[in-house]
Structures are given as C-alpha cells and as structure tokens.
Amino acid sequence: MTLGNIISTFVAYATYVLIPYIVLVIAYRVTLHPLATYPGPFLAKLTDGYAGLQALARRTHTNIWLNHDKYDIYQNPRVTKSHLYVASRLGGNPSIFSTFDRELHRQKRQVMGQPINDRSMRIFEPTMSQQIDVFLRLLLQGSHSSEPQNMTDRCQRLGFDTVGHLAFGCDLKLQTEEANRVMIRMLTMAKMRSIRALRRGIEASTISTPSWRSTPSRGGIYDGILWPEAIFFMTAGGTPPATTLSALFFYLSRYPECYEKLATEIRTQFSSARDIQGGPTLAACKYLRACIDESLRMAPPSLTTLWREQAADDPERGTAPLVIDGHVVPPGTQFGVNLYALHHNEEYFPDAFTFNPNRWLESEDPSDKQHRAFAPFIVGPRSCAGRAMAYLEVSLAMAKTLWYFNFHRAPGPLGEVGQGTKGVEKGFANVNEFQIRDMFNANHDGPYLVFRPRGDHCNELI
Numbered sequence: 001m002t003l004g005n006i007i008s009t010f011v012a013y014a015t016y017v018l019i020p021y022i023v024l025v026i027a028y029r030v031t032l033h034p035l036a037t038y039p040g041p042f043l044a045k046l047t048d049g050y051a052g053l054q055a056l057a058r059r060t061h062t063n064i065w066l067n068h069d070k071y072d073i074y075q076n077p078r079v080t081k082s083h084l085y086v087a088s089r090l091g092g093n094p095s096i097f098s099t100f101d102r103e104l105h106r107q108k109r110q111v112m113g114q115p116i117n118d119r120s121m122r123i124f125e126p127t128m129s130q131q132i133d134v135f136l137r138l139l140l141q142g143s144h145s146s147e148p149q150n151m152t153d154r155c156q157r158l159g160f161d162t163v164g165h166l167a168f169g170c171d172l173k174l175q176t177e178e179a180n181r182v183m184i185r186m187l188t189m190a191k192m193r194s195i196r197a198l199r200r201g202i203e204a205s206t207i208s209t210p211s212w213r214s215t216p217s218r219g220g221i222y223d224g225i226l227w228p229e230a231i232f233f234m235t236a237g238g239t240p241p242a243t244t245l246s247a248l249f250f251y252l253s254r255y256p257e258c259y260e261k262l263a264t265e266i267r268t269q270f271s272s273a274r275d276i277q278g279g280p281t282l283a284a285c286k287y288l289r290a291c292i293d294e295s296l297r298m299a300p301p302s303l304t305t306l307w308r309e310q311a312a313d314d315p316e317r318g319t320a321p322l323v324i325d326g327h328v329v330p331p332g333t334q335f336g337v338n339l340y341a342l343h344h345n346e347e348y349f350p351d352a353f354t355f356n357p358n359r360w361l362e363s364e365d366p367s368d369k370q371h372r373a374f375a376p377f378i379v380g381p382r383s384c385a386g387r388a389m390a391y392l393e394v395s396l397a398m399a400k401t402l403w404y405f406n407f408h409r410a411p412g413p414l415g416e417v418g419q420g421t422k423g424v425e426k427g428f429a430n431v432n433e434f435q436i437r438d439m440f441n442a443n444h445d446g447p448y449l450v451f452r453p454r455g456d457h458c459n460e461l462i
Contacts, residue, residue, distance in 0.1 A: 078316060079310055151245070159237075160172060160242075163238045166389075247299035248295040273400060276403060291357045299444075301376065306336050310332075310333075349373070404461065419434070420435055
C-alpha cells in the first residue's frame with residue numbers, strides 16, 4: 001500500500017468518526033446542555049472558542065455589552081474566583097488577585113490595604129504631588145512649541161512613576177527618561193511572559209538605564225514582600241489613574257460646556273496652586289468628582305470579565321443548586337459581570353454613551369440604582385484597595401492642570417486619535433467615545449491635546 005493510499009484511508013476513517021462526533025456535540029450543546037436555554041450568541045453555544053475569538057480581537061467588553069444582563073454574583077458567599085485565575089500566577093504563587101482562599105485573601109488585603117488607605121494617602125501625598133509637578137512641567141515644555149501631546153503616554157508615565165514610589169520607594173523616572181519605558185508596555189499588556197521578563201530584568205538590573213535601581217530606597221511597601229504582589233500592585237496602582245485621566249482629558253476636550261464648568265470650579269474654588277491638595281476644599285469640588293466618576297463609568301480601567309464559579313468548598317454544593325437571577329447555574333460553569341457592559345446599560349444609565357457628569361449631581365443617594373450599578377473598583381471583599389489613591393491622584397492632576405493650563409484637541413488627524421470610527425462594528429463606531437481595548441487592563445491611545453499656559457501661573461512650575 002502506497003503512502004498516498006495510507007493517508008487517504010486515514011482521512012476517510014477520521015472523517016467517518018469526526019463528522020458524527022461534531023454533529024453529536026452540536027446537537028447536545030443546542031438541545032441538552034444545562035445552559036442550552038440561556039440567551040446568548042448562537043456560536044457561543046457551539047464552541048468555547050467563541051470567547052477566545054473575542055479576546056483575540058480585544059473586544060470582549062463590547063461583545064458582552066451587546067449580550068449582557070446584570071446578575072448579582074460578586075457578593076454571593078457560594079461563589080469564588082474562577083480556576084482560570086491560576087494562569088495569572090507568577091511561579092505558581094498566588095497573589096491577592098489570584099488567590100481563591102478567602103482567609104488568605106483577607107490577610108493579604110489587610111497587609112496591602114494599610115499603605116493605600118485614606119490616612120496613608122495623606123502621608124504619601126507630597127510624593128504624589130512631586131510626580132504631578134513633573135507631569136505639569138513636561139506639559140509646559142511641550143506647550144512652548146504648541147506640540148500636540150499624547151495624553152495616554154503622559155498619564156501612563158505619571159501613573160507608574162507614582163506607584164513606583166509607593167511600591168518600591170524609588171524613582172522609576174518614566175516621565176523624564178526613555179530607557180525604562182518598556183516597563184509600561186509590559187505592565188499594561190498584562191502578558192505573563194512579559195511580566196516574567198520584566199521581573200528578571202529588574203532583579204538583574206538589565207533595564208537599559210538602571211538609575212532608579214541605584215536610588216536609595218525609602219522603604220517601599222514591597223521591600224521583603226513577594227514579587228507577585230509587587231507586580232500586581234504596580235499594574236493595579238498605575239493603570240486606573242492613567243486610564244481615568246486619559247479618558248477625562250478626551251471627554252473634556254470634546255464637551256466644551258463640561259470643560260468650562262470644571263475649569264470655573266477649580267479656578268474659583270482655589271486661590272493658588274499651593275492650595276490644591278487633599279482636604280475639604282478639594283472634596284468640595286463636586287463637579288470635579290462628577291467628571292471623574294463619569295470617566296470611570298464610560299472607560300472603566302479594567303475591561304476583563306471577572307469570572308466566577310461555584311466554590312468547591314460550598315457546603316450546599318450537590319444539595320441546593322446555585323441560582324442566579326432565577327437561573328440554575330450548573331457546577332463548573334464560568335459566569336461573570338463585565339464593567340463596561342454594566343456601565344453602559346441604559347436601564348441604569350440613560351443615554352449611556354454620552355459624557356454627562358450632571359447625572360452624578362442629580363442624585364447623590366447611594367441606594368438608587370445608578371449608584372448601585374456603578375462599580376469601577378468592584379464591590380465586596382475583593383474590591384480594589386487602591387480606590388483612595390486613584391481618586392486623589394486624578395483629582396490633583398486634573399485640578400492642577402486646569403489651574404495652570406487651557407487645552408484643546410489637536411487639529412487634523414491627530415485630533416481624531418482615541419475616538420471611534422464611523423461605519424465599523426457596533427461598539428467602536430462612536431466618534432465621541434474614548435476607545436479602549438480589552439487586554440485585561442484597558443488599552444488605549446490618545447487623545448492628542450495642545451496646551452496653552454494660563455497667564456503667568458506657569459511661572460511657578462519653572
């Protein structure tokens with residue numbers, strides 16, 4: 001028998017087996033599978049590869065927005081993080097992000113929460129303000145030539161420089177030096193292979209200019225704490241302020257009435273830049289907080305679906321079924337809420353794709369459904385511990401920027417960077433929406449803005 005005949009015979013037998021198998025799997029998934037009657041895309045019923053396809057296209061958040069209903073699952077004591085989180089562990093060691101054990105998470109949260117609570121932020125604020133001043137001086141430098149500035153780059157460098165001081169007690173100099181900026185790409189992409197390379201590079205001091213390694217440590221909170229926590233903290237502490245600031249710059253440059261109202265509030269609430277600091281006066285800037293919350297709503301820093309499953313140690317497992325919103329969820333099923341989909345649900349946020357800070361001023365009742373559906377830092381015991389840090393950093397950076405500068409979107413094609421494109425798939429076609437892509441963290445570019453010094457105020461920055 002020739003090789004050709006052998007191959008032909010093999011293909012024939014494989015076809016006889018494969019085709020019936022595929023037919024049986026499809027028939028089972030469409031008719032008999034425990035989730036067969038649940039709503040959702042038909043292709044998703046046939047193959048788990050549907051989710052992988054959406055992830056590769058970095059559009060999981062918009063896809064779920066099109067198909068997603070809100071379910072109360074994150075504070076259910078019978079569920080835990082999905083086993084998929086194991087893939088995010090460095091060297092097999094669980095971090096606060098990837099641990100399933102509730103008691104271990106509580107202990108890690110207690111340790112991590114102390115350096116980033118409200119009281120600690122008041123102590124850290126002078127260091128944060130120093131990094132914001134670097135940010136402002138670079139904006140001033142660019143304003144002399146009317147050079148359009150990419151706010152994603154500026155804000156990411158600020159975010160990671162700030163958290164570098166908090167986590168490691170040293171200056172990464174990402175704002176001022178080119179050499180170490182590869183760290184930002186590694187951390188924002190959240191690729192585990194890249195993060196492992198990042199760890200090796202830091203430990204071996206192989207990043208091009210290790211000047212930040214030679215800076216004497218001031219006792220960063222991760223001196224002596226495992227690397228998985230440090231890497232997670234860098235990502236979780238640097239990304240939310242950067243994404244929120246980038247989105248806020250985008251929307252203020254597109255909504256002139258919001259820009260004018262916020263600029264007026266800042267410039268009348270404070271008498272000098274030195275007065276712009278954490279405290280009652282900054283807290284009284286209600287419109288600033290409303291603008292920040294609206295940016296967090298429209299561009300949540302984490303776009304990934306936070307997958308959950310029934311806990312293996314659930315005492316009711318096998319006796320009482322897990323029921324969510326009236327639906328029985330079989331053991332082993334992955335389920336989750338996507339923040340982008342939740343924050344763009346018209347039931348909770350009418351006219352959801354319009355930047356409207358006033359929606360947060362019309363009702364400050366935390367019990368209304370709008371406030372209950374707003375969860376940029378997640379809810380429950382696994383909520384983000386860095387909430388206070390993110391709000392303080394964004395508030396100070398935006399308030400000081402509006403004190404020192406006027407800004408507008410760049411002319412020409414650069415002014416369109418960051419916006420949606422008409423005629424493309426739904427979810428990415430809105431020209432007045434800041435476009436973010438799902439790479440675990442929000443991945444984005446732009447906006448490009450032109451800054452003008454406001455009177456003689458910028459002399460203080462020189």
